[in-house]
Amino acid sequence: xxxxxxxxxxxxxxxxxxxxxxxxxxxxxxxxxxxxxxxxxxxxxxxxxxxxxxxxxxxxxxxxxxxxxxxxxxxxxxxxxxxxxxxxxxxxxxxxxxxxxxxxxxxxxxxxxxxxxxxxxxxxxxxxxxxxxxxxxxxxxxxxxxxxxxxxxxxxxxxxxxxxxxxxxxxxxxxxxxxxxxxxxxxxxxxxxxxxxxxxxxxxxxxxxxxxxxxxxxxxxxxxxxxxxxxxxxxxxxxxxxxxxxxxxxxxxxxxxxxxxxxxxxxxxxxxxxxxxxxxxxxxxxxxxxxxxxxxxxxxxxxxxxxxxxxxxxxxxxxxxxxxxxxxxxxxxxxxxxxxxxxxxxxxxxxxxxx
Numbered sequence: 393x394x395x396x397x398x399x400x401x402x403x404x405x406x407x408x409x410x411x412x413x414x415x416x417x418x419x420x421x422x423x424x425x426x427x428x429x430x431x432x433x434x435x436x437x438x439x440x441x442x443x444x445x446x447x448x449x450x451x452x453x454x455x456x457x458x459x460x461x462x463x464x465x466x467x468x469x470x471x472x473x474x475x476x477x478x479x480x481x482x483x484x485x486x487x488x489x490x491x492x493x494x495x496x497x498x499x500x501x502x503x504x505x506x507x508x509x510x511x512x513x514x515x516x517x518x519x520x521x522x523x524x525x526x527x528x529x530x531x532x533x534x535x536x537x538x539x540x541x542x543x544x545x546x547x548x549x550x551x552x553x554x555x556x557x558x559x560x561x562x563x564x565x566x567x568x569x570x571x572x573x574x575x576x577x578x579x580x581x582x583x584x585x586x587x588x589x590x591x592x593x594x595x596x597x598x599x600x601x602x603x604x605x606x607x608x609x610x611x612x613x614x615x616x617x618x619x620x621x622x623x624x625x626x627x628x629x630x631x632x633x634x635x636x637x638x639x640x641x642x643x644x645x646x647x648x649x650x651x652x653x654x655x656x657x658x659x660x661x662x663x664x665x666x667x668x669x670x671x672x673x674x675x676x677x678x679x680x681x682x683x684x685x686x687x688x689x690x691x692x693x694x695x696x697x698x699x700x701x702x703x704x705x706x707x708x709x710x711x712x713x714x715x716x717x718x719x720x721x722x723x724x725x726x727x728x729x730x731x732x733x734x735x736x737x738x739x740x741x742x743x744x745x746x747x
């Protein structure tokens with residue numbers, strides 16, 4: 393019996409590898425697990441506001457009116473934060489039924505009953521009125537109108553119209569998140585220059601790759617309630633390909649900022665290189681393994697840092713030192729070309745600056 397047994401091949405009892413577990417939103421944004429906000433603050437989605445304010449500052453930095461007086465700067469950022477909070481509350485009100493059907497969102501303030509609908513609506517109205525009052529009185533009517541347009545586009549265009557109907561919802565609906573640069577430019581000069589429209593376009597192009605990386609992580613949730621996000625409709629591989637396309641478009645469009653800046657464009661362009669290189673690297677890595685949730689999470693996080701970084705570079709470039717370094721760089725380029733003077737200028741013509 394032992395001889396027969398010994399002649400049989402040995403099969404090691406190796407347990408089957410566990411199936412990959414979908415990451416929850418709390419794992420994607422760890423602070424959500426550590427910080428529990430009161431219901432009235434939770435529905436305002438305060439974690440989304442800093443990036444919107446950063447792009448507002450970017451729009452200001454692209455204008456000739458930079459830097460702004462302290463009072464006007466404070467009113468612009470305060471009004472923008474209030475308007476974004478109002479949009480967040482209205483979004484939660486519209487989607488409370490949807491949130492209640494998904495496990496990861498069923499504990500939110502409205503579907504869980506921790507906050508009443510009437511209270512949430514009153515908060516949204518109060519925030520919108522406060523934002524409008526602050527922007528009209530402390531900034532100008534153009535900034536206030538644009539801020540209201542951003543609120544309406546997020547709630548009506550994206551949340552109500554596009555999100556439940558098309559996989560391209562974020563491509564078109566991204567206009568809502570791209571309006572803050574226009575608000576910043578309007579606050580700085582009272583009109584919209586070409587630079588602010590460039591940053592508007594950059595945020596529009598940046599948004600799909602950023603959001604689809606998150607959608608890859610949460611596609612099971614979207615599928616369970618019938619929301620046609622791109623990973624649900626086309627699959628992970630097609631989504632990863634689309635992310636690469638939009639990442640490349642973002643990189644190419646970001647280079648236009650060299651000429652969009654009134655000054656300091658060369659410094660901006662040099663400091664931009666590592667940001668663009670990292671974005672392309674992470675998008676390509678995800679394309680190679682579209683089902684790798686860790687890579688999707690990494691790209692999602694980096695895309696946030698990327699846009700923060702772009703806005704920071706715009707402000708650094710507008711410092712006197714940034715302008716000086718750019719001029720010296722242009723002088724060196726001119727000397728290298730043998731002309732003894734800068735071969736070209738990076739500043740956009742002043743006559744083209746207003747809309």
